[in-house]
Amino acid sequence: MKRNFPVLLIALILTGLAAYQMIQNGQEVRAAGGIRPPEMARNKPVPSFTLQGLDGKGYQIGGEREKPLIVNFWASWCGPCHEEAPDLKRMFDKYGEHFDLYSVNVTRDDRLEDVKGFVKKYDLSFPVLLDQKGTTAELYRILFVPTSFLVDKHGILRDVIHVLPPEMLEKRIQLLINSQG
Structure with a gap:
């Protein structure tokens, strides 16, 4: 488990970063008056x-x-x-x-x-x-x-x-x- 901890930590950080970027992109689109891409x-x-x-x-x-x-x-x-x-x-x-x-x-x-x-x-x-x-x-x-x-x-x-x-x-x-x- 101790050997997997760094890998899990990196995966968690990357997931958080991806979620943050998705939220930011959505806010940028709304702020610019644009249309969100379709799901x-x-x-x-x-x-x-x-x-x-x-x-x-x-x-x-x-x-x-x-x-x-x-x-x-x-x-x-x-x-x-x-x-x-x-x-x-x-x-x-x-x-x-x-x-x-x-x-x-x-x-x-x-x-x-x-x-x-x-x-x-x-x-x-x-x-x-x-x-x-x-x-x-x-x-x-x-x-x-x-x-x-x-x-x-x-x-x-x-x-x-x-x-x-x-x-x-x-x-x-x-x-x-x-x-x-």
Whole structure:
């Protein structure tokens, strides 16, 4: 127990900091007369957005689609993102005809050269979108990366995941593909 105390203390501090930031962000939005981002909840529509990809094309999320979608938020400096990238690539290579994968780089907190290096290192073949101002990450209430949203073809949030072992990731993707949503 004594060895776990520092870890528990750090986790408690980080949780408190995240809660404080969420409260502050909400107060800033209200003070500015803005509208709070919609709640992210399973079985509810995801917020719509459009971002430009590294390929120069615009990509839109929200509403009806031909296939289910995974929206993966990440950054090149994030260790768990490096851990997750090869598994996402394998799953996309294996099941990509049955779902779309949009990899959203939180570019505000990253460098474009590092983003391009990450994409090259892992040979990512799915669209990499650039959230240059961080507004999409805020809209989706991203507190840490990586975070992935599994969205059915009707634009409904089905699941939120972080780094998973490959077999669990595959099961979640299969559930998304097979959902009747």
